[in-house]
Each structure stands twice: as structure tokens, then as C-alpha cells.
Amino acid sequence: MILYHTDPDSPVVEIFVEGKITDRDLREAIERMRADLELNGKTRVLERIEHVTGIEPKALWTDLTLGVSLARKITRAAVVADAGWIHASMHLARFFTKAEVKAFHVNELDQARAWINA
Template sequence: MILYQSAPDSPVVEISVEGKITDRELRATIERMRDDLERNGKTRVLEHIEHFSGIEPKALWTDLTLGVPLARKITRAAVVADAGWVHASMHLARFFTKAEVKAFRVDELEQARAWINA
């Protein structure tokens, strides 16, 4: 499941991910992100991942072909996750975005929000 939250007057987007990501959900999220980028220009993203159980193969391809080009337009990203592999893989983000990226533990959600808004 993907929950996407944004306000028209804010450059900050919050995306919550739980369970398995489907291609349909991911495409809808990418479309909303595209709209926010067009409206706000520089966009910051806080992604909150808990109980992640995978991604459909088709959604993985969608992420690579449609999501990565959008990631290059993000200026700052905070990733809040309960999975150690997410934190360990943060160094790979530099291949997909020029954004400043920082990882936070689930119990640091409020710190991540403060950092993304700074």
C-alpha cells in the first residue's frame, strides 16, 4: 500500500509504504509526484516505510523507467524505515538522484519531518 500526502502550498511530499507495492499504486504515486513537481518545482520527499513485503516485478520496472527520472528532480529526501537493508542501501541513492538523502529509524519520524522541512 502507498499513501501519498501533499499540500498545494508546500514543497514537501510524504509517502507511506506498507506491505507489497503494486504497479497500479506506484503509477498513481508517480503521476501525483509529477504533478507536484510541475506545481512546486523543487520538491522534498519524506518516505516512511514499515512492514515492507516486496514489490511486483512490473512495478519495479515502472519505478526504474518512470520513477528514477522524477527522483532526479527531488532536492532532499528523508527515508524513515524499520528495515536494516533500507539503511544499508542508502549509499545507492546517489546513482538515482542528486538530492541530499538521509535515513532515519521509525522512532525518528518527527526528526525526519524537521530535517525535511529545514
């Protein structure tokens, strides 16, 4: 499941990922972000990733073919996660975006929000 949230007066998009990531959910989130970037210039992302149980293979391809081009338009990204492998993989982000990326643990959500809004 992917939940996508943005406030009209904020440059921050919040994305909550939990359970199994489906291609449909990912495509919907990508399209919403694309629209936000085009209309509002929103360029900061706070992504909470908790209790992920898997990702559909088709969603991986969608992320590579559609998501990477959007990642290049993001200026700052905070990733809040409960899994150590997600934190460890943050160094790979530099290959997909020029954004400043920082990882936080789930108990640091307030710090992540403060950082993304700074």
C-alpha cells in the same frame, strides 16, 4: 500500499509505503509526484517505509523507467524505515539522484520531518 500526501503550502511530499508494493500504486504515486513537480515545484520527499512484504516485478521496472527521472528533480529526501536493509541501501541513491538523502528509523519520524523542512 502507497499513500501520497501533500499540503498546498508545503514543498514537502510525504509518501507512506506498507505491505506489498503494486505496480498500480507505484504508477499512481509517480503521476501525482510528476504533477506536483510540474505545477508546484515540490522538490522534497519524506518517505515512510514500514512492514513491506514485497514488490511486484512490474513495479520494479516501473520504478526504474519512470521513477528515476523524477528522483533527479528532488533536492532532499528523508527515508524513514523499519528495515535495516533499507538503511544500508541508501548509498545507492547517489546513482539515481543528486538529492541530499538521509535515512531515519521509524522512531525518528519527528527528526526526519524537522530535517526535511530545514
